[in-house]
Amino acid sequence: MKKELRVRPIKNGTVIDHIAAGQALNVLKILGIIGQTDAVISAVTNVPSQAMGTKDIVKVEGRELAPHEVDKIALIAPSATINIVREYKVKEKHKVALPSVIEGLVRCANPNCISNTNEPVISKFTVNKREKGVQLRCVYCERVISENIVEHLL
């Protein structure tokens, strides 16, 4: 835990640890909590990590993120762990789990898909875990996204 002291420990809130290096800002983007919260948020990138070489960490103060809010970050940070902190102590710890469906998070790669028009439709994908990485299939046009999911984030 000493290595995380680049940012001061938080009293209450959520620490998302073991994020793939360089993905902290994308994690915040997926969580959609910037600009919509008064919570103090800190992001640290490229921290040395025994298990991962380098990793990113995100801390959200004063707010406990529920698994259903956080699981979607597994798309880009599959090894992330969620720590719920109360009175400076980690009270709950769990790994993110891939959701089976994601909505309103990723833009379909098919320019001719109905979800990329002015129709009132929210992008929706089914999520499949593959040997390497994650495969998304558009519920509407069935186009598959299997690489560079970050580039398709809405």
Add this chain to the structure above:
Amino acid sequence: MFTKKHIISMRDFSRAEIDAILKKAEELESFAKGKKSDLLAGKILALLFYESSTRTRLSFETAMKRLGGETVNMISTETSSASKGETLADTIRVVSEYADAIVLRHSKEGSARMAAEISNIPVINAGDGAGHHPTQTLLDLYTIKRESHLENLDIALIGDLKYGRTVHSLAYALSLYGANISLVSPEQLKMPDEIKGDLRKRGIDVSETTKLEDVIPNADVLYMTRIQKERFPDPSEYQKVAGTYRISAELLKDARDDMIIMHPLPRVNEIDADVDATKHARYFQQAFYGVPVRMAVMSLVLGAR
């Protein structure tokens, strides 16, 4: 047994559900030929065609009318509310209050799936851009069942296997029956690796060649497709491959006696007129089968007995 409300993509169907549709089509075939029926009397089918179509629209209308039902049409978008900027979503909401089922053809992939989410009546996808056209696949399967056999089938899919939506859906559906599939196309129109991988994962034997002659002696079915100009981003690319694959009566001398030739139509010059008179030609029969198959689909989603 059959509980689907909408007909959107072949990926939604189990083999049992497909078999139920094909069985129903067989029951209804005599009505497609003109025997009187009031199976769908009092029902109204809305045909929403944002893109042109001849066979699909006419066969849906024929199927509905021969079963005693009525149709309402929105054919040309120039005179319809779409030209005034109405969204498809709003049109679907409105029409689903008028009719008992909707047949939709639209230029955007996924449009039918969206329509099904909005509509409170059954939606039948009659082609969504380069996406799906499930009733075409169902009538192809029905043709194979009636004129050849679905089990242990050796089928060659020929022509545009890259952009052609009918062959993708058909290959997927045939994988439920365990076919051997030969793919015949020019290099630049090969079937996407992802689809081939998907088929192989389902235990389907898939082979590829660029030569039509290679597949003729062993095939039960030759499934020809048109190389479509409009699917080519580059017109010079189209010129290069157009007319590469052409079937003539002469070319068929090595074919098995019971081999059949199918084509979703319209053909341009993939099949010579002299093939029409051979024992192998089935493409016009195939077009007819669109009527009983669409009768089956409509009677199932409308819950007719």
